[in-house]
Amino acid sequence: MSNPTAAILVIGDEILSGRTRDSNMHFLAGRLTAIGIDLREARVVADRPADIIEAVNALRARYDHVFTSGGIGPTHDDITADCIAAAFDDHIAVRADAYGLLKAHYDARGQDFNESRQRMARIPDSATLIENPVSTAPGFTIGNVHVMAGVPSVFEAMVASVLPTLTGGAPLLSQTWRINRGEGDIAGPLTQLAADFPDLSIGSYPFIQNGAHGSNIVIRGTDGGRVDAAMVRLAGLFPA
Amino acid sequence: MSNPTAAILVIGDEILSGRTRDSNMHFLAGRLTAIGIDLREARVVADRPADIIEAVNALRARYDHVFTSGGIGPTHDDITADCIAAAFDDHIAVRADAYGLLKAHYDARGQDFNESRQRMARIPDSATLIENPVSTAPGFTIGNVHVMAGVPSVFEAMVASVLPTLTGGAPLLSQTWRINRGEGDIAGPLTQLAADFPDLSIGSYPFIQNGAHGSNIVIRGTDGGRVDAAMVRLAGLFPA
Structure with a gap:
């Protein structure tokens, strides 16, 4: 990029x-x-x-x-x-x-x-x-x-x-997966996912809602196919 | 300060x-x-x-x-x-x-x-x-x-x-005066006010509301008496 x-x-x-x-x-x-x-x-x-x-x-x-x-x-x-x-x-x-x-x-x-x-x-x-x-x-x-x-x-x-x-570049595509578990429960598999998709940016944005911990996982990249592939893997790891 | x-x-x-x-x-x-x-x-x-x-x-x-x-x-x-x-x-x-x-x-x-x-x-x-x-x-x-x-x-x-x-300082006191006129109409007297109160910070924050121009004038300082004095002068310049 x-x-x-x-x-x-x-x-x-x-x-x-x-x-x-x-x-x-x-x-x-x-x-x-x-x-x-x-x-x-x-x-x-x-x-x-x-x-x-x-x-x-x-x-x-x-x-x-x-x-x-x-x-x-x-x-x-x-x-x-x-x-x-x-x-x-x-x-x-x-x-x-x-x-x-x-x-x-x-x-x-x-x-x-x-x-x-x-x-x-x-x-x-x-x-x-x-x-x-x-x-x-x-x-x-x-x-x-x-x-x-x-x-x-x-x-x-x-x-x-x-x-x-202005001359732009490749638009950054982004998909979000919401997980209603604390970051500490998902951090291990997420680290592996990030390592397997080094061309993507995978961010974890924790929140506390009504006292319960959760996190939005945001996968960003310029190649839509790669973003999709990482999202499929993520959804498999943490089903809705 | x-x-x-x-x-x-x-x-x-x-x-x-x-x-x-x-x-x-x-x-x-x-x-x-x-x-x-x-x-x-x-x-x-x-x-x-x-x-x-x-x-x-x-x-x-x-x-x-x-x-x-x-x-x-x-x-x-x-x-x-x-x-x-x-x-x-x-x-x-x-x-x-x-x-x-x-x-x-x-x-x-x-x-x-x-x-x-x-x-x-x-x-x-x-x-x-x-x-x-x-x-x-x-x-x-x-x-x-x-x-x-x-x-x-x-x-x-x-x-x-x-x-x-932490050790704080003198709290910054602040008063706001709303003027329903464009900044261009009030800038001259405001410049004079700022010059007369060099120990204060006098900011003009314009807005557009329902198509009409106005500005909030914010006077800040650590000496309440001085802030009051500047506000009195401002209110006299631009009555509500």
Whole structure:
């Protein structure tokens, strides 16, 4: 398996303070899996320039794609675009293409296109815009970094704009078998199964439901026939 | 503000594939905020030894505390304990104290204390155990790293065991003011407010509800009087 790899960087104090529960990571994970891009890492950092810049640089060096979420609005705490420009050592200013989109949007609504809103047209020189069909203010792609909004409906729309432009790999197929026994009872045969199917990923995800232990066994791979064969073996070991 | 700092490292393919939505990060964030420990970063990595070891070493060097979640069960994909030992260059084997706890637990239930379950007694030499009142298999603390289970009910019980042993700081107080206007309309006065209260963190968290833009303004700080003063000013700027 040599699918492209990716990371997501969620930027925002509100996740780390426990005020807000992030949903963008989970959304993106599902979408990437479906198109054969392997999400390898997720990070959440606070609204601190040094932390953002360091994380972006670490992740873009390591993975084929980096997706960021949050911090590109009009308020004083929206510092992502400037941090991304700093990470790439690129110049950033209000750019004509983004300015034009935003001005047309606010003019059409009779809303003041004030200085704060103009901040959303700050785009690094070498970036290309990501379309935002929800609220116009664009995201952008620079190098292998895709910079998107944090509001889930906008993030999701931007993901829909970006993903068709990327080259995916073999979609990861996945099947799940639920076993109503504790992991300790099934671990031995499972180890053998994993050894017999080294080309597959076989994960055991335990749960406790109404006080009883159980586990979901998830078999993943890009070859449907192999996933099926492992599932048949697993079902034989632990009949429903 | 010189509160202790922390990071959480969530270990598990299932989060990154989009199969499972993590809840431990959000739970821990709320608990740490309440006791004045500043959660600065969260990471999710897959079940890959090199990735786990590197993340643990990066985070423990940078923050006062690191909390890990996941990968300490009895199955073949539970590799966290061994990776943590490797990160600390510590020896790891089945340890008598953990073995005794687990043996008593399974003996009392007439369940086989087999080789897989004995794996859960693998604890690095220099670690101390973290009590698990839900299912006995202990977590452990080594250096400034607290290694806990991924199943949310067990993770939460382990957090309850660990937090009272840590020295917190000044709890972060937080007040929220909801404004039913787009961020672009409020950004200017908000910037001025943030400049006038440099000791506070003032965040703007936009939302779109039924097609209308609004924002929650969250003011955070450790001095209740200052938070109140900023809230009074904010409420005057944007009356409800």
